[in-house]
Amino acid sequence: MSKYDVVVVGGGAAGLSAALVLTRARRRVAVVDAGEPRNAPAAHVQGFLGSDGLPPSELLAAGHSEVAGYGGDLMSGTVATITQCAQTGAHARLRFDVVLEDGSTLRTRRVLITTGLRDEIPDIPGVRERWGRDLLHCPYCHGYEVRDQPLGVLGGAPEAVAHAHLIREWSSDVVFFTNGATLTVDQREQFVARAIGVVDEPVTRLVVENDQLTGVELQSGHVVPRAAVFVRPHFVPNDDLLVRLGCATHDNGWVAADATGRTSVPGVWAAGNAVNPRAQVITAAGEGSAAGIAINNDLVDEDLPIAVANLRLPV
Numbered sequence: 001m002s003k004y005d006v007v008v009v010g011g012g013a014a015g016l017s018a019a020l021v022l023t024r025a026r027r028r029v030a031v032v033d034a035g036e037p038r039n040a041p042a043a044h045v046q047g048f049l050g051s052d053g054l055p056p057s058e059l060l061a062a063g064h065s066e067v068a069g070y071g072g073d074l075m076s077g078t079v080a081t082i083t084q085c086a087q088t089g090a091h092a093r094l095r096f097d098v099v100l101e102d103g104s105t106l107r108t109r110r111v112l113i114t115t116g117l118r119d120e121i122p123d124i125p126g127v128r129e130r131w132g133r134d135l136l137h138c139p140y141c142h143g144y145e146v147r148d149q150p151l152g153v154l155g156g157a158p159e160a161v162a163h164a165h166l167i168r169e170w171s172s173d174v175v176f177f178t179n180g181a182t183l184t185v186d187q188r189e190q191f192v193a194r195a196i197g198v199v200d201e202p203v204t205r206l207v208v209e210n211d212q213l214t215g216v217e218l219q220s221g222h223v224v225p226r227a228a229v230f231v232r233p234h235f236v237p238n239d240d241l242l243v244r245l246g247c248a249t250h251d252n253g254w255v256a257a258d259a260t261g262r263t264s265v266p267g268v269w270a271a272g273n274a275v276n277p278r279a280q281v282i283t284a285a286g287e288g289s290a291a292g293i294a295i296n297n298d299l300v301d302e303d304l305p306i307a308v309a310n311l312r313l314p315v
């Protein structure tokens with residue numbers, strides 16, 4: 001069985017950043033990654049200082065070679081279970097067995113879970129196909145690229161109205177498609193005040209021509225021309241492993257981790273979108289870095305009393 005100081009589950013920005021810190025701290029590190037980073041459909045990573053506009057795959061490839069260059073083991077695969085090994089003796093160290101779907105097992109002193117989140121988006125024809133291209137969610141990721149163009153916002157999610165007001169900062173031509181949601185009188189007045197159009201007729205599909213979104217088709221068959229459409233997804237954390245390990249959650253159901261990624265379960269850490277829906281690539285990388293430093297300190301703290309106890313053993 002392979003033995004590590006830290007097994008990182010998930011090799012996106014958060015996981016690779018943690019692995020970089022930990023391998024540079026001379027820890028034995030494995031990163032197990034299922035290979036489906038959240039931003040894979042997008043052509044570019046925007047807003048990452050120094051790497052703005054880089055394709056997501058290139059950013060990860062650079063991270064792979066940096067981590068491997070310091071001796072980290074990069075593994076393709078999906079982690080199925082993590083179990084804590086029984087501790088025996090006064091100064092026993094924490095141990096976990098990380099089991100991959102192919103049956104292989106990694107023993108490790110600490111686990112860091114950076115498994116990201118899933119975006120649940122409306123089930124309307126064209127939405128899934130255009131996701132990350134011209135059916136967008138994040139104006140900070142894509143807004144500049146579609147600035148001043150005719151934009152739409154699909155209603156439905158509770159936060160969609162606020163989202164439309166945000167998108168309005170990038171274009172003066174924004175239409176809000178209520179998509180079944182009921183607007184209050186105040187909300188309609190606010191949309192008028194900001195010159196945001198409102199369409200109450202149900203949306204049937206996104207219209208695509210020459211591999212480009214050109215409009216939003218309504219039930220009547222009428223098409224509202226749009227160059228891009230924004231949606232506010234429902235964010236679902238990939239936190240099964242954390243939950244099954246017994247990590248405490250916030251009232252909103254998301255697993256609780258402190259500013260260093262420490263969860264309520266000793267030895268279990270988490271970072272990035274798995275515990276923080278707001279994390280952008282640079283934030284996820286920062287959280288991973290902070291977790292890497294904190295885990296290294298935690299390992300030192302665990303080793304110190306054991307070293308002292310060993311020193312005091314009668315010869």
Ligand SMILES: Cc1cc2nc3c(=O)[nH]c(=O)nc-3n(C[C@H](O)[C@H](O)[C@H](O)COP(=O)(O)OP(=O)(O)OC[C@H]3O[C@@H](n4cnc5c(N)ncnc54)[C@H](O)[C@@H]3O)c2cc1C
Nearest residue numbers: 010012013014034036038039046079116132272273280281
């Ligand atoms: C379409 C789109 C475009 C975006 N564009 C931008 C942008 O331009 N700029 C920006 O800052 N942010 C952008 N984001 C947000 C960005 O994707 C996230 O901030 C970032 O991916 C979070 O990094 P992470 O490491 O937490 O998770 P991820 O990057 O999602 O990485 C998680 C990894 O864990 C793996 N994994 C999951 N479960 C397991 C398991 N059980 N075992 C092993 N591996 C597992 C996944 O396969 C994945 O590779 C975009 C998001 C989307 C949806």
